[in-house]
Amino acid sequence: MHSAFLENGNLITAKEYIPDLHGVQLFCLDKVCRVPLIFVQGNDDVSPHFKTSGKNDSVHKKNCGFSRKLSFQESVNKVAEFQQDLKNKGSKELLIRLNLNAIDPDYVAKSIERDEKEKDPTNQEEIKVKKDSGTPQSIGSLKAVKKLFLGYEPDILASIIISVKGKKIAISELIRSHEESHKALWEFNTYENVPYFVHGTVERIIRRDKVWFIKFDSSFSLVVFDRYFKHFTYKDDQLIGKNILAYGYLKKNNYNPDKPSTEMIIKSNKYLEFL
Ligand SMILES: [Zn+2]
Numbered sequence: 001m002h003s004a005f006l007e008n009g010n011l012i013t014a015k016e017y018i019p020d021l022h023g024v025q026l027f028c029l030d031k032v033c034r035v036p037l038i039f040v041q042g043n044d045d046v047s048p049h050f051k052t053s054g055k056n057d058s059v060h061k062k063n064c065g066f067s068r069k070l071s072f073q074e075s076v077n078k079v080a081e082f083q084q085d086l087k088n089k090g091s092k093e094l095l096i097r098l099n100l101n102a103i104d105p106d107y108v109a110k111s112i113e114r115d116e117k118e119k120d121p122t123n124q125e126e127i128k129v130k131k132d133s134g135t136p137q138s139i140g141s142l143k144a145v146k147k148l149f150l151g152y153e154p155d156i157l158a159s160i161i162i163s164v165k166g167k168k169i170a171i172s173e174l175i176r177s178h179e180e181s182h183k184a185l186w187e188f189n190t191y192e193n194v195p196y197f198v199h200g201t202v203e204r205i206i207r208r209d210k211v212w213f214i215k216f217d218s219s220f221s222l223v224v225f226d227r228y229f230k231h232f233t234y235k236d237d238q239l240i241g242k243n244i245l246a247y248g249y250l251k252k253n254n255y256n257p258d259k260p261s262t263e264m265i266i267k268s269n270k271y272l273e274f275l
Contacts, residue, residue: 001066003091003155004037004050005029011090014039014048026050029155030078031085033064047134065154072245072275073177073199075149075157080172082158091159097138098164098174100195100247103270105231135160142247142273145175145197165194175199175245178220182262185250197247198264199275202239214239219261222246222271231268243275 003013007025017026017039026037036058042048052058060067065078101107135152139145139162149157160171169191176184178200184190200216207213212232214222224232248264248271266272 001028001037001050001153001155002047003029003086003159005034009089011086013092014042014050017048017050028052028060028064028066029082029086030060030064030066033061033066035060035064070154072146072149073243075154076172076175076177076199078154079149079157080176082154083170083172086158093161094135094156094159095161095163095168096136096171098162099138099140100142102140103142103247103268105228105268142197142245142270145247146245146273146275149175167191167194169194178216178262181250181264182219185252185262186260190250193249195247195249196264197245199243199245201241201243205236205239207236218259221261221263222248222266223263224266228267232266233269234272245273245275247271 001014003011004017005027006012006022007027011029012022012026019039024039026039027034028037035052036056037050038053038058040046040049040051052060065074065082070078101111135156136144136148139148148160157171161168162171162174164174174194175197176199178198181190181196181198190196198216198220200220202214203217204215205212206215210226212224212229214224216222246264246266248266251263251265253261253263
């Protein structure tokens with residue numbers, strides 16, 4: 001763990017921690033846990049961190065976010081919880097730039113046209129790893145998002161602020177389950193002109209002449225229009241029952257006023273990642 005609570009209720013990171021100054025009482029930051037922790041000095045291989053000693057009460061409780069490796073969904077949920085809990089408690093912010101232009105077939109076509117003359121610096125395929133913070137400085141694919149949530153502890157993830165389309169947004173606001181995304185959109189809790197990530201299990205697929213719907217449930221669908229059919233090659237059985245992460249802009253569908261639903265427009269296979 002990279003952060004812990006001090007006796008006075010403030011958060012401290014292992015990098016900033018000075019025992020004489022801050023005291024030796026340290027506690028797990030998960031509210032379901034709060035067990036005592038010990039400090040481990042860093043060396044060339046490991047950065048300074050906090051951990052349980054395994055003795056007496058110093059063992060993470062069962063539902064604590066640090067008790068075991070979390071799945072993608074568990075990690076996303078825990079990070080959302082931490083971003084709420086740790087607000088205004090002195091947590092550090094880690095800024096990561098999100099730019100998924102490279103997955104957009106329209107953008108790629110345009111950039112190939114001008115590619116010979118000027119290389120576009122925003123066109124980043126993969127994440128770049130910055131050595132000192134450990135976390136990437138930028139994210140350029142859905143795979144990188146998945147890797148982030150599976151590769152870092154929830155306290156690090158909870159400190160991540162995403163820079164996207166000129167806005168700075170807590171990572172837990174950008175990645176939600178399809179139920180939460182639907183709710184957020186219809187309760188006006190989303191940013192305009194900002195793309196989102198949703199995760200969920202595909203329930204069924206409807207393929208019409210001009211449009212395909214990949215449905216999580218009756219109120220949330222991913223939508224592929226016919227001009228992008230050639231970029232979306234997954235068969236029904238590759239998707240149904242699968243847990244996926246999808247990326248795109250959220251759109252209200254009030255065709256049926258009694259049953260408002262939410263759509264996310266996607267353009268190719270690259271807008272999905274299997275979890
Ligand atoms: Zn704990």
